[in-house]
Amino acid sequence: MRLILVASPQFDIENLSQFFDEEHTSWRLSSTATQAENLIEFAGRICYMSFGQNQSSKPNSEYIRHLIEMGHESVLEHATWTFLLAGVSRAFTHQLVRHRVGFSFSQLSQQYHDETQTEFIEPTGLSHYPRAREIWKSTVENTRIAYQNILAILDEASDAKDSLLNPRELRRAIRSAARSVLPNATETKIVVTANARGIRHFLKVRGTIPGDLEMRQVAAALLSEVGKQAPSLFADFRIEQLGDGPIIRHSPTNV
Numbered sequence: 001m002r003l004i005l006v007a008s009p010q011f012d013i014e015n016l017s018q019f020f021d022e023e024h025t026s027w028r029l030s031s032t033a034t035q036a037e038n039l040i041e042f043a044g045r046i047c048y049m050s051f052g053q054n055q056s057s058k059p060n061s062e063y064i065r066h067l068i069e070m071g072h073e074s075v076l077e078h079a080t081w082t083f084l085l086a087g088v089s090r091a092f093t094h095q096l097v098r099h100r101v102g103f104s105f106s107q108l109s110q111q112y113h114d115e116t117q118t119e120f121i122e123p124t125g126l127s128h129y130p131r132a133r134e135i136w137k138s139t140v141e142n143t144r145i146a147y148q149n150i151l152a153i154l155d156e157a158s159d160a161k162d163s164l165l166n167p168r169e170l171r172r173a174i175r176s177a178a179r180s181v182l183p184n185a186t187e188t189k190i191v192v193t194a195n196a197r198g199i200r201h202f203l204k205v206r207g208t209i210p211g212d213l214e215m216r217q218v219a220a221a222l223l224s225e226v227g228k229q230a231p232s233l234f235a236d237f238r239i240e241q242l243g244d245g246p247i248i249r250h251s252p253t254n255v
């Protein structure tokens with residue numbers, strides 16, 4: 001599994017200087033806050049215009065902690081990250097894309113992409129059970145052969161007769177038929193953009209399930225990345241190690 005961060009929040013404080021001048025106020029930024037954290041603090045402060053004399057001495061980390069404690073989490077939606085996930089199974093991404101709120105997805109298409117050379121993502125724990133692993137390996141390889149054979153037969157048949165479909169749609173139809181035999185383990189790639197509120201929800205409901213190792217691995221990789229980018233937004237989450245891999249622990253009191 002690979003999780004590669006490809007975009008993260010940038011906060012342009014310079015662009016706000018005219019705004020603060022016009023409002024006859026100013027904002028004291030915390031020296032250690034990251035771009036994402038400044039962005040969230042700024043959005044929160046706009047709600048109450050708590051700048052200048054109205055700004056308390058709370059540092060950014062406490063300000064964000066307070067937002068989360070109060071449940072004012074819509075402010076967290078302004079910080080978004082984009083990452084590439086590769087080497088994950090279609091079973092995993094089927095679960096991931098159920099997250100409708102605060103997430104955007106662009107996934108490798110099995111209709112436009114030939115899956116002949118696809119890899120299959122082996123469930124990690126299987127290596128302890130050689131017989132089960134053998135069955136798994138031969139089964140996924142058989143699906144590859146079935147995929148190739150179905151493609152070849154339908155290709156040949158379509159050459160032989162006039163199709164109602166144009167070549168592009170014909171290819172889509174043929175690959176659609178062939179892909180139907182590919183298993184949940186089929187490798188996929190997906191670009192995900194998610195905001196901090198959505199990521200927090202995902203970590204809580206998905207990263208904490210002991211029996212779902214692939215999900216836990218992705219959740220931990222995600223938390224590692226966004227935790228570096230905005231520690232205050234994820235201070236109530238931590239990664240622990242179980243025997244087989246990482247798991248997310250959530251402690252609301254540690255916000």
Ligand SMILES: Cc1cc2nc3c(=O)[nH]c(=O)nc-3n(C[C@H](O)[C@H](O)[C@H](O)COP(=O)(O)OP(=O)(O)OC[C@H]3O[C@@H](n4cnc5c(N)ncnc54)[C@H](O)[C@@H]3O)c2cc1C
Pocket residue numbers: 098099100101102198201205206209
């Ligand atoms: C342990 C576990 C087992 C699961 N088992 C199954 C299963 O057997 N079958 C299955 O189909 N799915 C299953 N799921 C998936 C689950 O039902 C959700 O689809 C998935 O976790 C996304 O969560 P969500 O809807 O909270 O996230 P999002 O879609 O991102 O929504 C985030 C939050 O927004 C609010 N929200 C979103 N949409 C609405 C809406 N239409 N109306 C009101 N509020 C809304 C809710 O507060 C929601 O929690 C399981 C999930 C878990 C964690």
